[in-house]
Amino acid sequence: MIEHQNISNRDIVLEIKDLHKSFGDNHVLNGFNMQLFQGENLVIMGKSGSGKSVMIKCLVGLLEADSGTITVMHNDITKLDQKALDILRADIGFLFQGSALYDSMTVRENLEFPLRRHTKKFGKDMDTEKLVIEALDNVGLISAIDLMPSELSGGMKRRVALARTLILQPKIILYDEPTSGLDPITAKEIIILMQDIQKKYGTSSLIITHDVDCARAISDRMILLIDGIDYAVGTYAELSTSTDSKIKAFFKH
Amino acid sequence: MLKLYSIKAQLNSFLIEIGELSFFTVRFFKEAFKRPFEFKELLRQCYNMGNRSLLLVGITGFIIGLVLTLQTRPTLMEFGAVSWIPSMVSISIVREIGPIITALVCAGRIGSGIGAELGSMRVTEQIDAMEVSGTNPFKYLVVTRVLAVTLMLPLLVIFGDVIALFGSFLVENIKGNVSFMLYFNQVFDALEFGDIIPATIKTFFFGLAIGLVGCFKGYYCEKGTEGVGKAANSAVVLASLLLFIIDFIAVFVTDIFYEL
Numbered sequence: 274m275i276e277h278q279n280i281s282n283r284d285i286v287l288e289i290k291d292l293h294k295s296f297g298d299n300h301v302l303n304g305f306n307m308q309l310f311q312g313e314n315l316v317i318m319g320k321s322g323s324g325k326s327v328m329i330k331c332l333v334g335l336l337e338a339d340s341g342t343i344t345v346m347h348n349d350i351t352k353l354d355q356k357a358l359d360i361l362r363a364d365i366g367f368l369f370q371g372s373a374l375y376d377s378m379t380v381r382e383n384l385e386f387p388l389r390r391h392t393k394k395f396g397k398d399m400d401t402e403k404l405v406i407e408a409l410d411n412v413g414l415i416s417a418i419d420l421m422p423s424e425l426s427g428g429m430k431r432r433v434a435l436a437r438t439l440i441l442q443p444k445i446i447l448y449d450e451p452t453s454g455l456d457p458i459t460a461k462e463i464i465i466l467m468q469d470i471q472k473k474y475g476t477s478s479l480i481i482t483h484d485v486d487c488a489r490a491i492s493d494r495m496i497l498l499i500d501g502i503d504y505a506v507g508t509y510a511e512l513s514t515s516t517d518s519k520i521k522a523f524f525k526h
Numbered sequence: 527m528l529k530l531y532s533i534k535a536q537l538n539s540f541l542i543e544i545g546e547l548s549f550f551t552v553r554f555f556k557e558a559f560k561r562p563f564e565f566k567e568l569l570r571q572c573y574n575m576g577n578r579s580l581l582l583v584g585i586t587g588f589i590i591g592l593v594l595t596l597q598t599r600p601t602l603m604e605f606g607a608v609s610w611i612p613s614m615v616s617i618s619i620v621r622e623i624g625p626i627i628t629a630l631v632c633a634g635r636i637g638s639g640i641g642a643e644l645g646s647m648r649v650t651e652q653i654d655a656m657e658v659s660g661t662n663p664f665k666y667l668v669v670t671r672v673l674a675v676t677l678m679l680p681l682l683v684i685f686g687d688v689i690a691l692f693g694s695f696l697v698e699n700i701k702g703n704v705s706f707m708l709y710f711n712q713v714f715d716a717l718e719f720g721d722i723i724p725a726t727i728k729t730f731f732f733g734l735a736i737g738l739v740g741c742f743k744g745y746y747c748e749k750g751t752e753g754v755g756k757a758a759n760s761a762v763v764l765a766s767l768l769l770f771i772i773d774f775i776a777v778f779v780t781d782i783f784y785e786l
Contacts, residue, residue: 359660387659475668
């Protein structure tokens with residue numbers, strides 16, 4: 274097991290300790306640990322069905338962990354009530370694998386939707402139109418403001434979903450397979466966009482992927498999720514040169 | 527032995543489903559009275575379900591009224607009781623045929639629509655996205671839809687009844703030369719509050735059943751497009767079955783009150 278030696282001195286914004294989650298006899302997470310530092314891009318890689326998405330859903334309270342602690346900006350989310358969790362969620366952006374845009378709403382309404390429950394964050398003078406336009410401008414899709422999701426391509430949907438994630442100006446962004454299902458050129462555009470957003474807003478990002486190119490381009494640090502645990506932690510350079518057969522399997526092209 | 531085991535497993539899963547549906551119903555009533563109230567979405571759903579079902583309910587009602595009159599006319603003529611047609615048709619439509627046929631049509635149109643819509647939202651993670659954005663998806667999606675069907679179904683039934691009676695009048699007018707005034711005078715002479723009130727009350731329960739079953743099937747839809755299809759289909763099947771059970775209970779209860 275590789276341990277990353279150069280742990281940053283920055284604040285920890287997200288921490289998981291000894292996370293366990295099972296579905297019947299299927300033990301998906303068996304004591305997973307991780308730390309995400311302020312302004313860091315942390316990539317978590319694992320095979321399909323290794324529990325990456327389960328872990329990320331536990332992080333935002335979409336799934337309840339069997340045991341372990343999940344601390345997001347000094348709040349243990351396993352102990353928060355619904356109201357406190359909803360307030361905390363305003364600081365966590367979540368980009369879903371399939372974009373998860375609301376089919377029955379236009380792009381504008383999709384972006385306005387998260388604002389309706391978080392008016393306190395922006396105060397009484399919140400200018401919804403300005404926030405929507407700013408978020409769409411960040412992803413270069415102002416022209417699509419009045420389109421329906423069905424009129425958008427896969428890459429455009431992912432951009433709009435990213436704009437929806439950004440509109441609440443989150444401190445942490447969770448990306449669930451941000452490049453899956455996209456052609457290489459569009460995937461590269463999304464990666465560049467993620468880097469730009471990170472630079473512009475200084476957000477901390479947790480990226481779940483099995484796309485090695487994406488991991489290489491964006492990661493400050495990586496965790497390999499194997500057998501439900503944080504099997505290996507390190508930089509891309511460290512992990513990609515590992516001699517461990519389980520780790521090597523991830524970097525074979 | 528294998529067959530017995532299969533029957534036992536099916537019964538088991540049916541009872542589990544009924545249990546889950548009961549919990550879902552309890553949650554609906556808890557959430558329905560909690561703030562914040564989603565009035566805008568409720569109105570949108572009322573419009574979608576009510577306005578967009580009008581044509582289907584209208585056509586169905588018209589044909590039911592027409593057919594019922596055409597088929598009973600020859601028999602009543604044999605007994606010289608043609609003048610009883612408006613009374614007979616109005617009572618049967620208002621008490622039973624109107625509510626149950628409209629509810630079945632709505633179970634097909636609205637129930638399956640809700641099941642497919644929520645099922646599709648579940649498999650494409652839209653419901654999760656809603657929850658992550660701080661909106662209670664149960665309140666926003668389920669409560670509004672169930673309330674909308676519960677409120678709209680009685681209105682659709684009344685609309686369907688009126689159209690059915692108009693269809694019946696058309697037959698009587700063409701075949702028996704009965705005037706509009708005469709026909710509807712006889713209709714209102716025959717109808718009592720005892721016919722209209724219980725029939726209307728039970729339509730609220732029909733709407734509640736259609737909404738709850740459609741939302742339940744969609745909200746807990748299994749992954750994949752096959753799951754969406756199953757959710758839509760089973761929403762119609764279970765809702766239709768529940769409609770007949772509710773109808774039986776409603777008739778039974780009404781009968782007790784009449785006896786008293």
